[in-house]
Amino acid sequence: MNTDKILVWDLPTRVFHWLLATSFVGAFVTAESEHFRDVHVVLGYTVAGLIGFRLLWGMIGTRYANFRSFVFGPRAVLEYLISLFTRTPELYVGHNPVGSWAIWTLLALGLLSAGSGYAVYSDLGGEWLEEVHEALSNTMLAVVAVHIAGVLLSSLLHRENLVSAMITGYKHGVQAEAVHRTHWIAGILLAASVGAYWAGVF
Numbered sequence: 169m170n171t172d173k174i175l176v177w178d179l180p181t182r183v184f185h186w187l188l189a190t191s192f193v194g195a196f197v198t199a200e201s202e203h204f205r206d207v208h209v210v211l212g213y214t215v216a217g218l219i220g221f222r223l224l225w226g227m228i229g230t231r232y233a234n235f236r237s238f239v240f241g242p243r244a245v246l247e248y249l250i251s252l253f254t255r256t257p258e259l260y261v262g263h264n265p266v267g268s269w270a271i272w273t274l275l276a277l278g279l280l281s282a283g284s285g286y287a288v289y290s291d292l293g294g295e296w297l298e299e300v301h302e303a304l305s306n307t308m309l310a311v312v313a314v315h316i317a318g319v320l321l322s323s324l325l326h327r328e329n330l331v332s333a334m335i336t337g338y339k340h341g342v343q344a345e346a347v348h349r350t351h352w353i354a355g356i357l358l359a360a361s362v363g364a365y366w367a368g369v370f
């Protein structure tokens with residue numbers, strides 16, 4: 169049985185995730201008011217910086233954080249979706265194929281939102297650019313909603329708490345599938361860099 173507790177998400181991946189969620193929500197909440205424009209811009213840049221870090225970590229990070237472990241074609245997505253309607257849904261230790269597609273979409277939309285925000289802020293375009301920036305951010309919000317629903321649904325279907333796994337890093341599984349290093353230093357450095365950036369500007 170899968171009774172061992174195994175490390176799946178290294179610290180940098182978890183720090184990245186929760187700072188990304190916080191910065192995105194923060195950027196959204198502060199979007200409408202002129203008064204909070206500076207906060208909005210800083211949180212938007214944080215989203216971009218975090219995603220930049222994630223792209224690097226996807227190449228050098230541990231097994232399930234590594235992009236190699238979550239590149240899936242349409243066939244894998246379809247097979248996973250079909251398996252959800254059977255008694256034995258396919259179980260993935262890292263990201264499942266559908267989740268992976270949501271993640272790629274979120275990473276791309278995060279960069280596009282922040283990039284278009286920068287263009288608006290630098291007066292590189294007219295009102296149409298503001299519309300594009302708003303539309304990209306709203307699309308990202310919609311994908312975040314689907315992402316959260318997917319996380320909750322697959323937690324129920326697989327009877328495993330994916331949210332606590334993204335907090336603690338641990339899931340139940342077999343030792344052979346565990347990640348061996350949590351990369352404390354890289355995780356703390358990431359959190360400290362964001363903290364220093366915020367402390368410097370706020």
Ligand code: HEM
Binds near residue numbers: 192222267274275316
């Ligand atoms: C609010 C904005 C959010 C954004 C932009 C976001 C984005 C992401 C991204 C990019 C990943 C991939 C992690 C990686 O490998 O780097 C991820 C995974 C994950 N997120 Fe979020 N997330 C958000 C909110 C949330 C919330 C509120 C929850 C909890 C309910 C959550 C739960 C998870 C879980 C459990 C995973 C791992 C999924 C898996 O096991 O494959 N996320 N999220």
Ligand code: HEM
Binds near residue numbers: 302
């Ligand atoms: C991913 C992060 C971001 C999200 C989710 C986001 C979201 C939004 C949204 C929803 C609006 C429309 C507000 C409204 O009028 O109803 C907005 C406006 C704006 N954003 Fe962002 N934004 C992000 C990043 C940025 C960045 C990095 C910058 C600047 C460097 C920026 C600059 C602006 C500016 C100047 C406006 C006002 C445009 C106007 O006058 O209508 N945003 N943002």
